Amino acid sequence: MIIAVDFDGTIVEHKYPQIGKPIPFAIETLIQLQKERHLLILWTVREGELLQNAIDFCASKGLVFYAHNANYPEGDEEDAPRKLKAEMFIDDRNLGGLPDWGVIYNAIQATVNGADSFNAIMSANALDNGRKVKKGFFSSVFGK
Ligand SMILES: [Mg+2]
Incomplete structure (x- = not known):
């Protein structure tokens, strides 16, 4: 499944533009989902350096996303689609919260x-x- 995952308030506590503490089991769960062949896209309002900070933070914990704010790895933020082709979204702004x-x-x-x-x-x-x-x-x- 293609799963889009928000960063602030979802993977880490919401401290934007800083990076909050990891939310318990977020990174572990996402790594496990990748092992089960789900494809994860980081989907965040972060751009430029702030986006890179989030990517680097996740990578330092062993979590490397397939793509960032785009459907494919080569997609860049400027070409970001209005809506990702994800089958599921994980976001702290879901109805009912995270x-x-x-x-x-x-x-x-x-x-x-x-x-x-x-x-x-x-x-x-x-x-x-x-x-x-x-x-x-x-x-x-x-x-x-
Ligand atoms: Mg959020």
Whole structure:
């Protein structure tokens, strides 16, 4: 899967333009996802030197992205598309905020294994993380 990953507030605590402390298990999870052949794109508002600082920081921890703010490695920021061709985005500005990285990992696994709805993905997490999704919650809200 092609996964776009934000930097500030997602991989590290939000201290832009500085680099915050790593968010627990973010880098470890992303490296594991690469081992499982997912393709990771760094997708950040950072440009120029600030972007390079983020790239270098991640590289120093063993995390090297396939591309930065572009669909392909040779793409440069000037040619960045309006929207990446990613299949999934991990961003602290997601609806509901950034889940724990364990939850993110399980959600990706569930997606790879065929879960095709938010409810199915979060149910997989409820089993694995003790983060309970109240049974019937979605149906009671959405009437399905
Ligand atoms: Mg962010």
